[in-house]
Amino acid sequence: MEKLIEIKGVRHAYPTGQGPLPVLDGLELSVEEGGFAAVVGPSGCGKSTLTKLVAGLMKPDTGEVWLHGSRVTSPRSTVGMAFQNPVLLEWRSILKNVMLPLEIVPTKLTRSQQEDRARYLLSLVGLEGFEDKRPSELSGGMRQRASLCRALVHQPEVLILDEPFGALDAFTREDLWQTMHLVKEKEPFTGVLITHDLREAIFLANQVIVLSGRPARTQYVLPVPNTGPRDLEHLYTSEASEMLAILRHQIEVAQGRAPAEETSAAE
Amino acid sequence: MAYVPEPLPDTNRVPRGGGLLRMLTSRAVLAPIGAVILFLVFWEFIVWANSWPDYVMASPSDLPAAYSQYWNLFLIMGWQTLWRTVVGLVLAVVVGVLIGMAMGFSRTTRDALYPLLVGFNAIPKATLVPIVALLFVGAHDFNTVLIAFMISFFPIAVSVSIGLSTLEPEYRDILRSLGASQTTIFWKIALPKTLPEFFGALKVAVTLAFIGTNLMEIVSPHGRGLGALFDSGKTNSDYPLMFAVLIALAVLGILLYYVVVALEKIFAGWAERTPTQ
CATH class of the missing domain: 3.40.50.300 (P-loop containing nucleotide triphosphate hydrolases)
Structure with missing residues (x-):
């Protein structure tokens, strides 16, 4: 291979x-x-x-x-990154946070397609209904889920x-392991x-x-x-x-x- | 194995624009007004208890007479003080942000400029008033704006530089790994992230700028601004007038402070957390 x-x-x-x-x-x-x-x-x-x-x-x-x-x-846009610190932008909604890479990476998607993609990823990790929340309103595990969506939104x-998952408690971490498997299946x-x-x-x-x-x-x-x-x-x-x-x-x-x-x- | 997100704690924000009456009777309005009234009562009491004559210490009850006698002067002078302070402040914001950016992005610039800035800030600005007045003879408006600017740009420069230099490297890496330019990183992350620190400094700078304006107005014999009105009160031994000027300055300071607070709510309102139980 x-x-x-x-x-x-x-x-x-x-x-x-x-x-x-x-x-x-x-x-x-x-x-x-x-x-x-x-x-x-x-x-x-x-x-x-x-x-x-x-x-x-x-x-x-x-x-x-x-x-x-x-x-x-040099850096290339075919890479997505997520860290222990979710580094979400506190002044943006969760949806706008996830869409951030699409503002930088050249994309063929229209504005509404970009939003649809972000919403789809958020629902995939179980954050449906939290799109308009601010990062400070979410728990650590949920912030990490959003950070994962941001890393994937431009299809790296x-x-x-x-x-x-280093800073999360054991139960949340295990939840996120399951989410990772699900994400990998849907978004290879x-x-x-x-x-x-x-x-x-x-x-x-x-x-x-x-x-x-x-x-x-x-x-x-x-x-x-x-x-x-x-x-x-x-x-x-x-x-x-x-x-x-x-x-x-x-x-x-x-x-x-x-x-x-x-x-x-x-x- | 679908993940069901845990329900969020109820974060009902304080309702915005819930009627004018509710706003006027809210704690945010009543508490400061109550504090001001208490302060005035205490002041009146101290003067009355010591039976000080008004040339030692004027009392709040002396002030209405001074205001009604000179109300037109207060309006004219107050406006002169206000616009010159605001222009000085705007200048301080522009220059302070530029210096802060230079220091925030480059270690060399930071190391180079800090001693100069601290040294400059340690010089009492009152000593600069005659220098400036001699340097630009007759340019009274310009000189006043200049002193207001010089006294108030320092906290802005320092806070912007700290805000930029303490940006967590991961924020930068997220954008850099996507190929973003330094300019993009500045506009999308560094600038908004620095706004809370910037507004904190601006609140300090507002009051400093008033001090700067009045330094020039009191010392320089051009008869403009509230500082000049204070000076004329002094030469005419009109002590209630002097105190009335001080209170007018305080009111202007409070006014400008709340303008900054309103701007902060608009541009950096996200930094405010709703208290959780």
Whole structure:
């Protein structure tokens, strides 16, 4: 299958007062069209830098980032982003927030078609009837749903999610996992999900990439079988437990708390 | 597995335009009027209790006489003070926003300009009055506007610069990842997001601008504005007139303040949260 996102041998360092601070060194990642990759790793290992590279907001010092067969050197409108902080514009209604990307990205849709599309997405995530509310009138989970709609409204090829559910309580988070499955079914996208939650990773993604501690390299890639919409019971099967055990071990290796074994490069 | 959104708490906003009578009897109108009445009663009482003559301290009951005697002067001088203050304020907004933008967007500009601005602001503006008066001899209106501007642009510049420089990077990234230009980011996000801080500063600037106008009017011998009326009260030992001028200035200040509040409601009303129980 065609690789939609490809990251090859990326190294990147931030300049600091004490010289360059390498955050990424030997990052490899590839996601096929329609795939959904979850990226996990120790705190501060450069996961957010990874999203900026894919979005074209930053250029790597060395290495290449490819999107749909062309090299990424600057931002492109075929990307949608959502962060842990929903960053909705408080002075706009929810509907107008969702329509924001269409004011920037060239679109063939007429004004009323744009509005219809925004309304459709909002109803898809369960926000029907909240179109005219202000963000401050919505709960955290609902704001995150709106932020998701905004990331999808211009039909991006790639959806980048940087810990989008990190600040939500456990129940709301699980609700949103279900919503993600529903959205992916109706509005297909190729996704990269940065997360700290291993259960979230195996529930949503079809591959889990474990990054090592800083500077981050791709330490381990776990393919996840049987993806697609399903209920939470799936997380309590023996298959899921095995995957979680492997990932937990890999995280410990990445944190330097467990010795790396010969299986560390399983790819 | 359809998601059913949780019902929102009932956020019935205060009904807008619910009849003139209701508006006039609302807490927002009655509370400040009550406070003003209490203040006047307290003032009258203090003067009466100490049996101060009006050349020590005029009492509120002395004021109506002063107003009825000089009402035409109050209207003319009051208008002169008001328009010059407003022009100075508009100038302060334009220049303050421009300086604030320069400092908000560029760290270098911010580092470079802060000491200059703080230093300039630390200079008492009363000392600038004779300098300005000598610099532009006879240009009384211009000089007054200039002092009003100089005293009031600082809070605006600082607040705009803080509002712009504290914009969360994610806001920028959302638009930048779509290929938006810096100008688009400014108009769509940075500017509206800074409006609440801007209006906060404008409320401070309004009162400062009045101080600036009156500094010039009192010191400079051109006989214009409420400041000049105050000065003539002083030379004629008409103490009730002096106090009447001060109260008139306070009223003008309050008036302009509420104009700013109204503008804030229109342009940054979204920042106001309805209190939840």
